[in-house]
Amino acid sequence: MGPIQALGLLSISWALWKLLRHRVLPSSLDNIPGPASESFLTGVFSKLFDTDAWAYQKSLHRTYGNTIRIHGILGEKELYTYDPKAMHHIFVKDQSVFEETDQFIQLNNLIFGPGILATLGEQHRKQRKMLNPIFSIAHLRGMTPIFYKITHKLQDAFLKKVQNGPQEIEIVSWMTRTALELVCQSGLGHSFDTLEEDTAPHPYSIAVKTLVPKVANPMMRYATAFLLPLVSGIGSASFRRWAVNTFPWKNLHDVRDVVDILHSTSVNIFESKKEAMANGGGTGLSIEEKDIMSILMKANMTASTEESLSRDELIGQMSSLMFAAMDTTSSALSRLLQLLSLHQDVQDKLRKEINDAFEAEPERGDLPYDKIVSLPYLDAICRETLRLHSPVIMARRVARRDIVLPLMVPIKGLDGREISEVYVSKGTNVTIGLLASNTNPALWGADADEWKPERWLSPLPDEVIAAHLPGVYANLMTFIAGSRACIGFKFSQLEMKVVLALLIQAFRFSPSKAEIAWKIGGIVVPTVVGGDKNTPQLPIIVEKI
Template structure:
């Protein structure tokens, strides 16, 4: 699935290579001043790419990281492109320090920040320091508990519509148990929800099965982030030496990936300005953008977001709010399709709550009372985190405390790691979510019971770092996902509606139907030999 560069990309290739070569001597000399030199870690597997190739070109998420974790523990050194030293981290106490205690002292690495800027503009995902504080303060009212609860009817309505659409698909299939690619359906349902809840806009994706925004979004993720070209990885390593104003022009490089990002963001910004005008004219809307505009209008001028920042929040909502929820639902139904006993228990729980429910639509209290269903959602997100890794960079010298001691190359056991300013840190939710020291010896196995038994759940008190089930799936701390409650509530309601009405099972396993956890920007379900997302499940109506 690697992408061979075309002749039309020759100019970009030459530019990238020249930049890489011109800085190589300087970068190579930095290898000798290692702050992580005594940490154990894998040998560099490539002169140019280091261990970056191991991670980026692995068959499935975790193929190399889980192996390294078993050998080195919860923290280790690895080599990045052009010989740079990187710390790879899954230790809960260190993660809590970086993301909670010292959150604003660890920024995104320059290459990751620029990548996100190309995808979502200058919204809250990209903002750092005071700019992030300012944006988050303005956005908090739009994601309050009261505001999110007001979307319950929308969540229920969209879930019911998805149920009716699937019943139609089943009725049209002679077997009564069609093989359905659930990825696209969840992407469309999530887009419809974020459209109405976010901007009071109806995308109509569940009615338009060829919605271009859904198709383009899925294709953009794969084209731009799955198995990237080697020269692009090297080029991105040089970005930290390119002045900020000049770096913003990399989106104009004439390769397919960069053209795709530029076209996507340009179109979304035009669309966003229209939505903002609509919300401003309406004035009293209950959608997230209307609430956000009112909050921004009443803020102290020093705390306001600029017009461009407001526009780019919509690109952020579309990318983060729609894509991650749809992929989480996809992996959830894959998990329960493999575990019919879990499906049966969820239905029993639904039936018990339904019998005493106040109405047809479940309330927040009724949703929260379905503890086993919530446990299965947490367990699915633990085993299959959509955002499986991300990066931070130390903005000052620091000492990272460790919950679990590690052994250095010199044989010393250490409980903290001193790091220098500028050290890049790879944070791995995928590895943290499977640490045996946190989750037990069965950390690689499906077991929702771990979230129901407080004595079994977490072996280390400092592991309680995430906003949902102590997981890293929504990140945590100062930069934790602002919309995590929205996402969880949306997923709960869709799960209950679908499990109550359908039975899910896997098709016979073959190369065409076996699903791989591909290491794209998000963890994508892609079968062998295909270049698009696919999750085929047999669906049977229960009534």
């Protein structure tokens, strides 16, 4: 055997050892109860992350409690938890230890560039420090007129569709278009959509809407989990591009084409904004150039060398923020309208609150920021929907070093002993049940699985308060917690409330005859039973008030 062959064999052996050592060696998680592996290749992932995993996940919680050992890809032993104290350590106290997985960072870097979703440590801290002031309440007040301007266009589009009587409208497509345009204008100072019927969609709109289904494809998920960490650093960028182009896999090529559109559009917008600023002008779309990217670029010009962001980092923020703000908000808005269509009494009560608020305005204009965010019943409906129907139901982290993870609720080990803390070894993956925490009956009560907006009009259960859940919003884990919590959660709140206020004021929503199934993926989306399972759809009957 020659030296090259020996080096190759050594490299393969090293890679296999790195891959399999956590799977074949004894683990500190071995004493923790959990479900049997379904297969060596996928563990329990084929069930846990299935699009219809609702019942399976509930069965795990009922059977094993809130801290569980699960088997991952190729038999890897992992931890699954929604214990309040454990979540506090994962997301807040020990967040520098429990970081995003390599798969998450590398995939987001390949798709969006080195933006806030694809960075760790000091680089992430620097980006977030630059972005935080932009999502302050002061700036949201300035963005509110943009939100109303766009939502009035949506309202006009619905009025045209129902002018001759009630009509069945496919809600998801309209909520996605609206959410995208809201973040386009307020985020980029750019417009992609007039929100008119039968308007040809912009290539960027098509690309960003198809990204999640392409990446969430089961084979793509396993490939990114298993292969991406191994191959992402091989060779130069041009070599990796050649490999992607050469590999005969249509779904991979589709993702490549989507990424190309996202990147080229972001670069074009960035360069046009940069040129406009250099010439003392602006885009003319956002009010006083208060869009996120204008503010970020101006702040970056005056930042110190140590705190400033590179050109690639600035461009990386654009598609990162667009993606993060669009699908989650459109999912939440679609769910809100479906629930209101199914609960006419709640819809009527909300409409009265909104009408009374508009009538109280001196000039009968749009509700100002402070007024719309403080409407109690509107706020209760949003909170309850985001509690029970979080658009993202799980998060993933990996332990970057050995650490002890304490539990609020002890579990009984397989050997019969009580376990109040779990030793988590370096490299162990941890799945956190965000929705499981939001619907934990031990905290939220026996009616935790019921949609009851009124629960937010009274003090929360003592158990919720005592648990000290680390979430940044309303004792919920919907927007996660710590330094990687959703930076735009207040932005999302305002979007939802403005859209609901204008739509509920003008229209009555009623359920259609179609049976709807909500599917788990990167984002939870609705589909019509018996229809195209790969296309999110939610038909609702809309009637002019």
